[in-house]
Amino acid sequence: MEKREFPATIQAHLVVLRKHQLEVAPTMFDYIEKDRERLRQFLPWVDFTKTLQDEINYLKMTHEKWAQFELFDYGIFDRDTDTYLGNVGVHSIAWNHERCELGYWILGDFEGKGFMSDAVRGLEKTCFEMGFNRVEIRCSSLNQRSASIPKRLGYRLEGVLSQDSIEMGRFRDTLIFGKTKSPVCPSQPA
Numbered sequence: 001m002e003k004r005e006f007p008a009t010i011q012a013h014l015v016v017l018r019k020h021q022l023e024v025a026p027t028m029f030d031y032i033e034k035d036r037e038r039l040r041q042f043l044p045w046v047d048f049t050k051t052l053q054d055e056i057n058y059l060k061m062t063h064e065k066w067a068q069f070e071l072f073d074y075g076i077f078d079r080d081t082d083t084y085l086g087n088v089g090v091h092s093i094a095w096n097h098e099r100c101e102l103g104y105w106i107l108g109d110f111e112g113k114g115f116m117s118d119a120v121r122g123l124e125k126t127c128f129e130m131g132f133n134r135v136e137i138r139c140s141s142l143n144q145r146s147a148s149i150p151k152r153l154g155y156r157l158e159g160v161l162s163q164d165s166i167e168m169g170r171f172r173d174t175l176i177f178g179k180t181k182s183p184v185c186p187s188q189p190a
């Protein structure tokens with residue numbers, strides 16, 4: 001498929017996704033500071049985000065990668081209150097193979113309210129509408145909350161990569177969840 005930009009705004013049911021604005025940096029950094037211990041368990045970049053300037057640099061990097069069709073990272077906002085909740089994004093994009101991966105995090109205060117499932121559902125819908133054939137979600141086997149999202153949204157657990165990464169100083173397995181446009185591979189003999 002041809003490389004092209006994702007929409008800057010995506011409406012889901014409970015949330016709206018917006019391409020990052022630099023203005024969100026102080027709030028985003030404040031959330032990381034507030035929730036550092038929880039977030040760093042599964043997100044390696046948290047330890048490298050030490051100052052507001054690091055956050056600003058991250059947001060600028062997302063704009064560059066957006067323009068290069070490599071990363072489409074969004075802030076998640078409550079549709080009712082417009083409160084910023086966390087991030088969801090499309091990365092590891094293989095345009096030639098019509099495949100991409102989704103990643104996400106939300107502030108602990110907003111966990112367990114269905115916001116992330118809604119955000120992922122909305123972004124996934126956009127991926128398929130844009131022409132992607134396969135969407136992947138990968139997470140640590142120790143991260144049951146994260147694994148619940150693809151399970152809830154009908155992804156198939158397709159594999160486990162044994163001792164794939166070192167997280168918090170110990171090896172962990174990676175779960176790979178996938179969803180395809182059609183459950184049957186078109187080139188597979190019947």
Ligand SMILES: CC(C)(COP(=O)(O)OP(=O)(O)OC[C@H]1O[C@@H](n2cnc3c(N)ncnc32)[C@H](O)[C@@H]1OP(=O)(O)O)[C@@H](O)C(=O)NCCC(=O)NCCS
Nearest residue numbers: 042104105106110111112113114115116117138139145146
């Ligand atoms: C992983 C993470 C994003 C999951 O977020 P979450 O808040 O649990 O996800 P949801 O918002 O979809 O919440 C689902 C829960 O809300 C409940 N819920 C409430 N209202 C709901 C609604 N309208 N729709 C769907 N679920 C709803 C569900 O029952 C579910 O509860 P359960 O966990 O007891 O089954 C979050 O835990 C997180 O940010 N963790 C730290 C960072 C991280 O690990 N990121 C992923 C790295 S791979």
